[in-house]
Amino acid sequence: MKSEKILQGLNDRQKQAVTAPLGPVLVLAGAGSGKTKVLTHRIAYLISEGLFSAQNILALTFTNKAAKEMQNRVQSLFPNMGMPTMGTFHSVCARILRQEIQALGYTKGFVIIDDDDQGKILKEICIQRNLGAKFPPNLFKNYISMAKNALQTPDQMDLPIDKTVMNMVREVYAEYQNYLFKQNSLDFDDLLMLLVKIFQAFPDVLSKYQNIFKYILVDEYQDTNHAQYMLLFLLAIGSEENVGLRNLFVVGDDAQAIYGFRGSNLRNILNFEEHFSDALVIKLEQNYRSTKNILSVAQEVIQINKE
């Protein structure tokens, strides 16, 4: 497909983002301004310009629905091409772990447990420890999840909570993690935490994936937690042994961060600008969704007038 076709109908800022030079790019905009459109057209542009082949592109998002939407949009731009790796952080991590997890002593056939299983295991641990009703298992589940998303092992755990409670959580977390390991099982948060661990501890594994994923894109970047940020950081910027290519293209809604709806997100966007001080920052300003809504309201008014 010709690149002109990929750029057709985009506004100037969108075109600037789609045709941006390599290196870090941060696209910031509000809802309905074409962020996902820019991201999918960027993928098409990179491939059609021959800058990267599809198998060297990784595009990440947060929900299965958003991942499907991204896949559909790229597919409709490129019906007959090999598809890049596109999916949620969790699904892509799970795929990589199926190849690499033995580095941590698990085996490749590991089981991914769901919320329910997690609740049952924690409840059992609480019963055995006589923690009873005073500490509902859900409380442990949430704190353990917070620790894992902050990449903290039981020993490193440091949450802004009461020290006595934290010590209790630490012990439950250690026992829970030990149990999962013995069962060759991972919870959702492990998918991210354990992959980061592997990338940090095994430079050859990191280097292998840096060579596969030479261009990384993230939609809804404002939603990244610390573990996800580290994963992107390691793949794109790298570590001392493994210098990355710095090809990271992220799009995010800064309004959500600025107004503090999600505390940690502003930090991620700032982190991005700090670690990628050479990042090209592009702001999309036109909101297409409200134009659409206004148009459809106008249409209805016209309809009513006709009647």
Ligand SMILES: Nc1ncnc2c1ncn2[C@@H]1O[C@H](COP(=O)(O)OP(=O)(O)OP(=O)(O)O)[C@@H](O)[C@H]1O
């Ligand atoms: N340049 C454009 N011309 C016409 N329509 C556009 C343009 N850019 C975006 N749109 C349309 O606006 C709508 C919103 O686009 P898109 O989903 O890419 O925005 P978004 O910023 O990702 O939204 P959200 O914040 O919900 O994730 C889509 O229907 C899209 O086709």
Ligand SMILES: [Mg+2]
């Ligand atoms: Mg979007």
